[in-house]
Amino acid sequence: DGGITQSPKYLFRKEGQNVTLSCEQNLNHDAMYWYRQDPGQGLRLIYYSQIVNDFQKGDIAEGYSVSREKKESFPLTVTSAQKNPTAFYLCASSNTRPGEPSSTDTQYFGPGTRLTVL
Amino acid sequence: ILNVEQSPQSLHVQEGDSTNFTCSFPSSNFYALHWYRWETAKSPEALFVMTLNGDEKKKGRISATLNTKEGYSYLYIKGSQPEDSATYLCAFDGGTSYGKLTFGQGTILTVHP
Numbered sequence: 572d573g574g575i576t577q578s579p580k581y582l583f584r585k586e587g588q589n590v591t592l593s594c595e596q597n598l599n600h601d602a603m604y605w606y607r608q609d610p611g612q613g614l615r616l617i618y619y620s621q622i623v624n625d626f627q628k629g630d631i632a633e634g635y636s637v638s639r640e641k642k643e644s645f646p647l648t649v650t651s652a653q654k655n656p657t658a659f660y661l662c663a664s665s666n667t668r669p670g671e672p673s674s675t676d677t678q679y680f681g682p683g684t685r686l687t688v689l
Numbered sequence: 690i691l692n693v694e695q696s697p698q699s700l701h702v703q704e705g706d707s708t709n710f711t712c713s714f715p716s717s718n719f720y721a722l723h724w725y726r727w728e729t730a731k732s733p734e735a736l737f738v739m740t741l742n743g744d745e746k747k748k749g750r751i752s753a754t755l756n757t758k759e760g761y762s763y764l765y766i767k768g769s770q771p772e773d774s775a776t777y778l779c780a781f782d783g784g785t786s787y788g789k790l791t792f793g794q795g796t797i798l799t800v801h802p
Contacts, residue, residue, distance in 0.1 A: 575732070602788055613693060613792035614778070621787050629789075661733070667788035674721040674740040676788050678780075680732040 574598070575681035577662050582686045584656075592647045592684045594662030602667040603645040604678065607631065608659040617660075620645055621669040649686060656688045691715055693781045695793035702769050703801050709765045710796040712779030716760035720784030724753055724764055727776040727795070736764075736777075769800040 575596045584590045596603065601622050606614040616629030620639040634653025639645055645664075649656045663678040694713045702708050714722065721740045727733040737746040742757040750767045766773055776797050780790035 606792075611698075611794055613794045614780075614790075615792075616789065619787055619789070627787070665788050670786050672720075672784065672786060672788050674782070674784075675738050677723070677735045677738060678788070678790060679735070680725075682730075682732045 575662060575664055575679060577660075577681035577684050579684060580682065582684055584686065584688050586688055587651045589648055589650050590656075590686065592649065592660055592662075592686070594645045594647065594681060595643055596645075596662075596664040596679075596681075597643060598664055598666075598679060599642070600664035600666055600679075601642070601669055602665045603639070604663045604665070605629070605635075605637065605645070605647045606661045606663065608661060608683075614661060617647065621667070656686060658686060660684045660686060691781060691783065691791040693779065693791050693793040695777075695779055695796050697796060698794065699797040699799070701799045701801065704769060704771060706769050706800075707765065707767045708769055708798065709763050710777065710798075712762045712764070712793055714760050714762070714779070714781040714791075714793075715783070716758060718783045719757045719760075719781075721782040722755055722757075722762050723780040723782065723790060724762070725778040725780065727778060729775070733778060764796075766798070769798075771800045771802050774798055774800045 605617040620626040665678040667676040724736040725733040739755040744755040776795040
């Protein structure tokens with residue numbers, strides 16, 4: 572089955588702890604994205620990666636970090652510097668080729684991780 | 690930051706009703722408009738990608754129209770069924786090199802049997 576997996580589904584952490592959310596895809600996509608969802612708001616872009624070993628900040632990158640060591644994997648670390656980490660986090664990948672976007676490129680999403688910081 | 694608005698925020702209809710909702714987006718730098726359906730406890734699922742002014746797409750009982758000049762898209766559901774209950778998201782693509790999408794806040798549709 573091709574798709575995107577995120578783990579865990581629910582995550583609880585104490586304030587001040589860093590936590591890493593997993594995202595894996597087997598769609599052979601170059602581009603991957605992390606979004607955050609808060610109640611009443613649209614999905615907001617945290618970080619994106621167009622290719623292995625490259626990633627860029629999105630609109631709300633403060634307090635987050637990522638890595639892209641393998642094409643299939645794009646883990647997100649929520650650091651203690653993130654002021655409001657409790658949220659729902661979605662990972663996505665797309666068939667967008669680096670620097671060659673097409674108007675029909677589509678993003679495919681994982682099932683998400685709900686992070687609660689106590 | 691781009692402004693993508695969806696209305697209404699939520700909608701309750703009876704089974705068999707037809708319904709529609711709106712996505713408003715910037716009319717400049719338009720590249721594409723995406724619609725997604727997001728059912729509870731599942732991943733958002735792509736419904737349509739629309740690129741041309743006047744585009745109309747259809748998938749079963751769901752259809753969408755696009756007006757890029759005035760910056761809006763309508764999603765229509767004919768004869769709503771309980772399984773249509775979901776959050777419907779639209780996303781604006783302004784043609785960045787990395788495929789950035791700007792999402793609306795979604796319309797939550799509940800279809801009552």
